Amino acid sequence: MRRTVQKISMEKLKQIEEWYGSDNFAIGTTAHTPARYELTFRFGYFYWVNLKELQQFFPIDEVRQIDYEDEDCGRKFWYVIRGREI
Numbered sequence: 027m028r029r030t031v032q033k034i035s036m037e038k039l040k041q042i043e044e045w046y047g048s049d050n051f052a053i054g055t056t057a058h059t060p061a062r063y064e065l066t067f068r069f070g071y072f073y074w075v076n077l078k079e080l081q082q083f084f085p086i087d088e089v090r091q092i093d094y095e096d097e098d099c100g101r102k103f104w105y106v107i108r109g110r111e112i
Contacts, residue, residue, distance in 0.1 A: 072102030074101075074103045092106060
């Protein structure tokens with residue numbers, strides 16, 4: 027059975043914090059199947075960040091931007107990092 031590898035070091039989190047200019051971001055996970063886990067990032071209150079710049083921290087992983095329109099709060103963004111399979 028193939029599974030994904032997904033972990034993140036404190037060093038990488040510090041690099042992301044420096045790039046973003048704040049420690050105001052949240053990290054979560056998804057589990058679409060037992061073999062497929064993904065990290066999720068939310069910056070501030072669902073703020074937009076440059077996807078290509080975020081991708082530099084995950085050069086061999088797939089990074090996706092997801093957004094939706096909230097009728098009360100406007101457009102919201104979060105980011106999904108899909109780990110490589112082993």
